[in-house]
Amino acid sequence: MPDEESIQPDGPTPPGVRAQILSTEHWSLLATRSLAWSESFSRASWFVTVVSATMVALALVAQSTDFGVGFQIFALLVIPLLVVIGVATVIRLVQLNGEDVELVIGMNRLRRGYLAIAPELEEYFITGHREDIAGIMRTYGTRRTRIPATQYVSSIALLVSVIVAVLVGALAGLVADTFGAGRTVAVIVGIAGGIAVLATVVLLIVRHARRTWDRN
Template sequence: MADASGPDASRRQGPERPSAEGLTDAQRSLRAQMLATEHWSLLASRSTTQSEVLTRIAIYLTLVSAGLVTLSVLGNATGFRGWFGVAALGVLLLLVLLGLITQKRAFNASLDDLMFVIAMNRLRGAYLDLDPGIADYLVTSANDDEAGSAQTYYAYSPRPGQIWASSAMIISVVVAAVIALFVGGVVLGLAGPIWLAIALGVLAGLGSIAAWMRTGYRGYTAMFRLHSPLRTTSAD
């Protein structure tokens, strides 16, 4: 068994929770004001992050739509011959690169949102330390562990399909479709058969979704592996 006094013991056991005992009324009031200020700062940062990501996704969807319309116009003008293939691959490659950048930002924002939820849960725990009587008025959790964050996200009941309807999943599906078109286009450009273009395109698209879901899961688990909660759900 590992020595509990080792260098990682503090992270495994978690930090000691600050106590509000012994504080005067003035000190409690000052602490409540500082906690509320931090809470509003987190709310503002969370709102700004979500708004920025949704705007970037909307811009990318607009670019995808414009790119496909452009390819349609070029195809009609060239009869889908000559330099159309090069132009199509160039447009699709640009959409793939922009899509990967947007997708990365969306996944980073999802982790940022989780961090904001954990931080606000911790602040609610501080509110309870100041006044335990407000516990019955809180719907969201005051525990800054994984179970507490799930309660804050889902409140009254778990929603297993939440991830499938998330912004990160929407952008993942769109980027996967663009990647599939690009890979299929490359195969056709190299004089490959249509069935091979479709097969490799589908595999590339599905592989992209699987890779990003794995990336998101690893980021989620890493956050709680590195985080040391002050209040845990099992302790209540």
């Protein structure tokens, strides 16, 4: 087995070899990013499917029990489970968003390596080759120099968070109604609980995103 000294290059690495090494790493990052996006979509789709199936089950139970005690017990058992699954899904989606930013930064760094080998090709690059926010945003397809609000609003994590907030609101209203708070009070409690949860989750998503951008 050759030792480390025997595999040391005799001189500078030829530009062609450097380009080949960079392109290999680039394809590796592309494959990793593709897997991350696939996991994001599959997790969100699976959660929505579980919620849809549970709503159908709740409707059937409500029809058979006329929204009686049986429906309340079933809902109080099932909805918390959906909330737990939803929170876990949001956490993973936020992690995947952070990983995607890091992968984009890595690909921008590799493009800068390409341009170091062939600087005359810069005019042909439509994606970014810098690691600041402007360069990252260019890779994401925009010319902005800061993170736009739509970056958060349109994220899968936030859309799933809205569903989780609705579930929490429904659970809070159901609990209030179970303890005899009255229909009006239950509705108010449910709306307030859903809004509070959504605001908290949005704040956490924004803070995590900013820490990811600042760290890189």
